[in-house]
Amino acid sequence: MRKNRRRKKPGKACTVKTALNTPRSKVPLPRRFASPPPDGETGGRLLPDPPVKPLIIPIFIMNRGCPQHCTFCNEKIAAGNFSPEVTQDFFDAEVASYLRWNKDKARRVEIAFYGGSFTGLSPDDQKRLLSWANIYIQKGQVESIRISTRPDYIDSEQLIFLHANGVRTIEIGAQSFNDQVLDHIGRGHDARATETAMQLLKARGFKTGLHLMAGLPGDTRESFLSTLKRTVELQPDTVRIHPVLVFKDTPLADELLCGRYSPLTLEEAVDWCRLAWETLAPAGISIIRFGLQMTPEMRQEGAVAAGPLHPSFGSLVYSAVFYSATLKLLGNVPEHTRILRFGVAKRDLSNFRGFGNQNIEAIKRLYPNAQIVIDSVREQLPGHLSLNTGAGESFSFNIPGIS
Numbered sequence: 001m002r003k004n005r006r007r008k009k010p011g012k013a014c015t016v017k018t019a020l021n022t023p024r025s026k027v028p029l030p031r032r033f034a035s036p037p038p039d040g041e042t043g044g045r046l047l048p049d050p051p052v053k054p055l056i057i058p059i060f061i062m063n064r065g066c067p068q069h070c071t072f073c074n075e076k077i078a079a080g081n082f083s084p085e086v087t088q089d090f091f092d093a094e095v096a097s098y099l100r101w102n103k104d105k106a107r108r109v110e111i112a113f114y115g116g117s118f119t120g121l122s123p124d125d126q127k128r129l130l131s132w133a134n135i136y137i138q139k140g141q142v143e144s145i146r147i148s149t150r151p152d153y154i155d156s157e158q159l160i161f162l163h164a165n166g167v168r169t170i171e172i173g174a175q176s177f178n179d180q181v182l183d184h185i186g187r188g189h190d191a192r193a194t195e196t197a198m199q200l201l202k203a204r205g206f207k208t209g210l211h212l213m214a215g216l217p218g219d220t221r222e223s224f225l226s227t228l229k230r231t232v233e234l235q236p237d238t239v240r241i242h243p244v245l246v247f248k249d250t251p252l253a254d255e256l257l258c259g260r261y262s263p264l265t266l267e268e269a270v271d272w273c274r275l276a277w278e279t280l281a282p283a284g285i286s287i288i289r290f291g292l293q294m295t296p297e298m299r300q301e302g303a304v305a306a307g308p309l310h311p312s313f314g315s316l317v318y319s320a321v322f323y324s325a326t327l328k329l330l331g332n333v334p335e336h337t338r339i340l341r342f343g344v345a346k347r348d349l350s351n352f353r354g355f356g357n358q359n360i361e362a363i364k365r366l367y368p369n370a371q372i373v374i375d376s377v378r379e380q381l382p383g384h385l386s387l388n389t390g391a392g393e394s395f396s397f398n399i400p401g402i403s
Contacts, residue, residue: 016085024336026250045249054108055290056146057098059129060084060115066347067120068188071143071176071217071255077297077304079115082253091132097140102169109142110169117146117173119158128167137166148211151197152189161205171209172197172239177230181218186251190232198234200390207236215264215270215308224272228279240289241276243269245298253305266316269308273318281401292313312355321399322385323362325351328399335366340389341373345380348402352385 051254060079102109111133118126136142146169149161151307154170162170176182194210201208210231214224214268223352231239243264255261264272273290280287291313297303310316326342333340340363344352352374361374380386383402387395 011290036076041094046316052104052107054110054143055098057095057109057142058114059086059094061113061121061129062115066117067152068186070176070187070246071250071251072213072247073183074158074250075115077247077295078294080243085160086129088132090106091129091140094137095142096359097111110137110144110146111142112146112148114148116148117150117153119153119162120162126161130162130167134166134224144230145152145345146171147211148173148209150189151194154197154200155239156200158203159200159206163204163206163295165182167206169207169209169237170214171211171238172236173211174231175211175213176216176219176223177227180225181223185216185219195230195234207238208236208348209240210234210236212241212276214243214269214276215243217252217351221272221275224259225275225279228276231280232283232285233342235283236285238286238288239276239280242289242291243272243289243310243313245261245292248302248305256306264308265309266308267312269313270320273317274324277317277321277401278324278383281399286401290317315355318351319359323353323354323359325385325397326359327386327400329395330363330366332392332395333367333387334390337367337370337389337391339373339388340367340370341375341387341388343375343377343380343384343386345382345384348382349376 023385031141062075062079062316099109113129116206119131130145133142133145145166146170147167151172154172172194174191174194175185175187177194179190182190198208198210212227212231244252246252246261256263277287291310292298294311298309330340342352354362360372364370370390381398383399385397385399
């Protein structure tokens, strides 16, 4: 049996314990967070594995089909410098590469057309791209297709065509539900267009996603919260959120130079996205990404003129979500407490500790005399935090949306 490892510092102790090799009958599980034990067992059953996310094979069509040029957009930096023309050889090579990489053959696979407005392509281009994807559906290697597009480029006839050709998920570039913000960035549609598109998609049985941006010109924390509340009302299946980055060679970069725009700081961006989690997750909406995927082009000097760029932005947000939950857990615990014993699911340990251990350091500042002990338990439900103090008090908190 592996011994528990303890790391001690003078005056400030932080112990991490793991129950990975402890007999299940001896693991203290909250009854409501484990399945009932069978006859003869006194402990809880192991929790099931989390749901497996689908493998999404992205094919970037590089801003094709989009009639507008939003002030923030530089797709060659944001998505990578792909060729504007997608050939069948390139398409097949991309799909084959992902299929070879995928070791879980039971995992759902989807082909996604990103980086432009798919429904803005010519009918012939749409048919051509979908026909290539459908070859893999017919072979049983891919389950379905997803696309991203503009809300004002969707109608009933278009949706009939897409469904007949294997498309099952449509992600809408909403960005904001504030009409003044949308007008400022040259989006070319209003919030009502997104609402109408979502109603059509749901009526036709599509899975839906929304893309939102934090820190657009003219946006405030309050108006962003209004966008989040409208998102809750529309009930998309998924949401992607990223803070605005100022890319070179864009109108937004000119606004920055003229002093007419200031991007969010990294701290502000993390806070806004934490707010998004705490608003959307309790409503059952899955946030599948925070921040843009870092491309080689984004790493080049001068490519990003300003903005909250960070290679692990999502980790920062999840750390903030867990710290916010921990503060709620500590709400009634006096600062002179000598022992803080946290129970955390093993897979949540990194987020609980915080990026660079910053959450633990913050707790130490709040409770300078406390010994901090972290019990990392495989069987504990993800998102469930528990706390016991030396005074015999116990508290618990559940973070919605963690799986």
